[in-house]
Amino acid sequence: MLRRVSLTALVAVVAGLAVVASAVARPVSATAAAASCKTVQIGMLAPITGAAGSIGSDQLHWAQFYFTQWNKVRGHVKIKLVQGDTQLDPSKASTVAQSFASNKSIMGVIGPAGSDEVQAVAPILRKGGLAFASGSATRVSLTNGSQRGYFFRDVPNDGVQGPTAANYMFSQLGVKSGSNVMVVDDQESYSTGLADIVGQNLSGKGVHVDRESISQKDTDFSSLIAKVTSSTKVVYLPFQLASQAQLFAQQLKAQGKSAVAFGSDGTFDSSKFNVSGSYISFFAPDVTTIPADASVVAQFQKQYPGATSPFGAPNYVLAQMYANAVTKACKDHKITRAELRKDFAKVSLGKTILGTPVRFTANGDLAGAKFHIFKIVNGKYQTVQ
Amino acid sequence: MNWNLFVTEIVAGVTHGSVYALIALGYSMVYGILKLLNFAHGDIYMVGSFIGFGLITVFGGSEALNVNIVLLLFLMFFCAMLGGGLLGVMIERFAYRRLRNAPRIAPLITALGVSFFLENAAQLVLGAQFQSYNSFGWKNGELWIRGFTLPAGVHVGIAQVIVVAGTVILMVGLTLFVQRTQTGKAMRATSFDREAAAMMGIDVDRVIVVTFFIGSALAGAAGVFNGIAYQQVWPYMGFQAGLFAFIAAVVGGIGNLPGSVLGGLVIGLAQSFATGYISSTFESAVVFAILIVVLIVRPSGLLGRAAVQKV
Numbered sequence: 001m002l003r004r005v006s007l008t009a010l011v012a013v014v015a016g017l018a019v020v021a022s023a024v025a026r027p028v029s030a031t032a033a034a035a036s037c038k039t040v041q042i043g044m045l046a047p048i049t050g051a052a053g054s055i056g057s058d059q060l061h062w063a064q065f066y067f068t069q070w071n072k073v074r075g076h077v078k079i080k081l082v083q084g085d086t087q088l089d090p091s092k093a094s095t096v097a098q099s100f101a102s103n104k105s106i107m108g109v110i111g112p113a114g115s116d117e118v119q120a121v122a123p124i125l126r127k128g129g130l131a132f133a134s135g136s137a138t139r140v141s142l143t144n145g146s147q148r149g150y151f152f153r154d155v156p157n158d159g160v161q162g163p164t165a166a167n168y169m170f171s172q173l174g175v176k177s178g179s180n181v182m183v184v185d186d187q188e189s190y191s192t193g194l195a196d197i198v199g200q201n202l203s204g205k206g207v208h209v210d211r212e213s214i215s216q217k218d219t220d221f222s223s224l225i226a227k228v229t230s231s232t233k234v235v236y237l238p239f240q241l242a243s244q245a246q247l248f249a250q251q252l253k254a255q256g257k258s259a260v261a262f263g264s265d266g267t268f269d270s271s272k273f274n275v276s277g278s279y280i281s282f283f284a285p286d287v288t289t290i291p292a293d294a295s296v297v298a299q300f301q302k303q304y305p306g307a308t309s310p311f312g313a314p315n316y317v318l319a320q321m322y323a324n325a326v327t328k329a330c331k332d333h334k335i336t337r338a339e340l341r342k343d344f345a346k347v348s349l350g351k352t353i354l355g356t357p358v359r360f361t362a363n364g365d366l367a368g369a370k371f372h373i374f375k376i377v378n379g380k381y382q383t384v385q
Numbered sequence: 386m387n388w389n390l391f392v393t394e395i396v397a398g399v400t401h402g403s404v405y406a407l408i409a410l411g412y413s414m415v416y417g418i419l420k421l422l423n424f425a426h427g428d429i430y431m432v433g434s435f436i437g438f439g440l441i442t443v444f445g446g447s448e449a450l451n452v453n454i455v456l457l458l459f460l461m462f463f464c465a466m467l468g469g470g471l472l473g474v475m476i477e478r479f480a481y482r483r484l485r486n487a488p489r490i491a492p493l494i495t496a497l498g499v500s501f502f503l504e505n506a507a508q509l510v511l512g513a514q515f516q517s518y519n520s521f522g523w524k525n526g527e528l529w530i531r532g533f534t535l536p537a538g539v540h541v542g543i544a545q546v547i548v549v550a551g552t553v554i555l556m557v558g559l560t561l562f563v564q565r566t567q568t569g570k571a572m573r574a575t576s577f578d579r580e581a582a583a584m585m586g587i588d589v590d591r592v593i594v595v596t597f598f599i600g601s602a603l604a605g606a607a608g609v610f611n612g613i614a615y616q617q618v619w620p621y622m623g624f625q626a627g628l629f630a631f632i633a634a635v636v637g638g639i640g641n642l643p644g645s646v647l648g649g650l651v652i653g654l655a656q657s658f659a660t661g662y663i664s665s666t667f668e669s670a671v672v673f674a675i676l677i678v679v680l681i682v683r684p685s686g687l688l689g690r691a692a693v694q695k696v
Binding site: 184222223224226241243250253254256 | 389390393394396397398400401515517519521529540542611614615616617621622624625656657658660661664665666668669
């Protein structure tokens with residue numbers, strides 16, 4: 001008898017704990033109650049630690065920098081940035097997204113950084129009614145309409161990157177109808193997709209495209225480079241690992257080939273890919289080279305000394321857009337996630353530190369987006385387009 | 386016919402095949418003595434490569450080396466071979482020795498465990514990021530600018546010569562050691578029949594330790610060769626290299642030392658010719674196709690001897 005009572009009590013306790021746990025873990029519904037506008041919280045999903053830690057920290061710093069400036073000037077509505085470290089890992093991003101969705105104080109999210117992460121967190125944040133905006137996820141399919149009204153980005157997608165790279169090769173690097181270009185992917189979805197787009201664009205212009213493939217574990221490209229002929233003008237390397245692009249470009253030079261190595265945004269890291277004479281495309285400009293941004297950059301570097309990369313500035317603009325949307329949503333001194341989401345979608349900035357106006361299309365893409373091209377000179381990236 | 390492409394593929398294949406051959410020799414030696422597939426062998430190669438990288442860093446880094454290149458190379462090979470050899474001995478002593486008479490699946494699983502342990506430990510201690518020997522930057526790229534040109538106009542850099550010549554020297558040294566020395570004779574006897582060798586007074590434990598030391602030292606050297614020729618080092622580099630070297634050992638005839646070298650060269654050349662003449666996408670497919678064909682036509686490998694089953 002005593003045993004049965006104990007068993008029943010145990011089951012009751014477990015059931016009770018389960019109910020409490022599910023209540024705690026349940027995301028706030030999309031129609032959550034309004035919150036006060038005294039301090040509005042915005043979550044930030046970024047790879048603050050791990051292999052991409054330098055990128056994530058830069059993204060975090062630029063967003064923090066904007067809100068710090070905002071809070072100094074706009075006393076009536078403070079904005080607090082809540083950090084969430086994803087380590088560029090979709091599963092970790094999902095865990096942090098779950099905690100953001102469950103936190104009633106968080107009204108919107110900046111990030112995540114990677115396209116795989118965006119796909120992983122989308123159902124969670126959408127269920128929580130949160131807007132989320134990335135300053136670096138460029139996969140085309142992310143803005144195919146399935147996340148309309150929830151997901152946004154202020155950087156161009158790969159559908160812009162491919163044609164931009166192909167056009168630049170054609171107009172500036174001596175590629176013309178009949179010449180050869182080698183396009184090499186690293187067998188990952190980002191790389192194969194981008195390689196396909198560039199290959200199709202070049203083929204459409206009458207260029208002979210030699211489509212090749214390597215794995216991310218390969219280190220010897222000499223066999224492949226042997227196929228680069230004297231009429232091969234460019235070798236396009238849309239890799240995810242900058243160090244692999246470096247290796248390829250070094251081996252290209254070692255074999256005495258004159259073809260130019262051309263990397264994509266995945267290889268944008270001047271500490272790892274820095275073979276002089278190579279080119280690289282990237283979704284954001286280098287704000288340190290834009291004269292109009294000089295004072296902003298100087299203030300940023302005063303607050304966060306050290307080097308900054310073009311990965312950071314788009315997050316400053318996203319923070320700026322959230323601040324605009326918060327101001328609008330807080331007119332009645334209360335804010336809801338749904339209100340902020342709707343106002344965020346409508347924000348239009350005529351002038352930004354990116355050097356271009358920023359507003360979103362209906363699907364959340366950046367309107368009038370363009371990619372930027374850099375040339376590597378003495379190991380440093382110089383904007384050429 | 387494009388002779389430049391043909392000769393370049395031969396140079397690339399022989400260079401890469403040399404690295405495979407050195408790793409495959411270690412696989413073959415251990416298998417010959419213990420009938421153990423030491424899957425941690427590829428990770429000893431990784432450790433050897435990191436030892437070489439550590440020395441480059443100690444001497445100022447690739448762009449600002451403050452030591453003569455010949456001395457640096459000597460130190461790298463010495464330390465990597467010594468470090469790799471000692472690591473191999475430790476693995477044998479602490480992971481495999483107690484399992485010597487256990488069913489064969491036990492040391493096999495243990496070898497996989499040791500492999501994971503080394504990879505994860507390296508990641509924990511050294512970080513997950515790719516590091517580079519950047520031999521293109523040593524003393525303004527001397528290792529790649531200097532060299533000689535083959536008739537088809539193919540430039541062969543000193544770095545590639547070091548890899549191929551170094552492999553030949555180590556291979557000849559190993560052959561002489563196994564054939565001409567007392568310890569080598571003991572190794573051959575142990576390989577032929579471990580129990581009979583023990584009964585004839587051979588210290589089998591010592592032979593096994595020496596075998597692990599030499600095989601692992603060769604893997605350490607292969608790690609440095611790889612760094613010089615292909616630059617990159619990272620904690621998981623041993624997996625793929627170990628896999629292809631294992632295939633090389635099987636293709637050549639596992640347990641047979643010349644067979645391992647032949648297998649390494651066959652795999653290296655197959656990879657480069659597949660890339661050059663078919664497509665880089667099918668490089669691995671061609672290698673595995675060769676493995677399958679060899680296993681069907683000649684199951685004991687190209688130079689392996691068929692085992693005689695006593696009934």
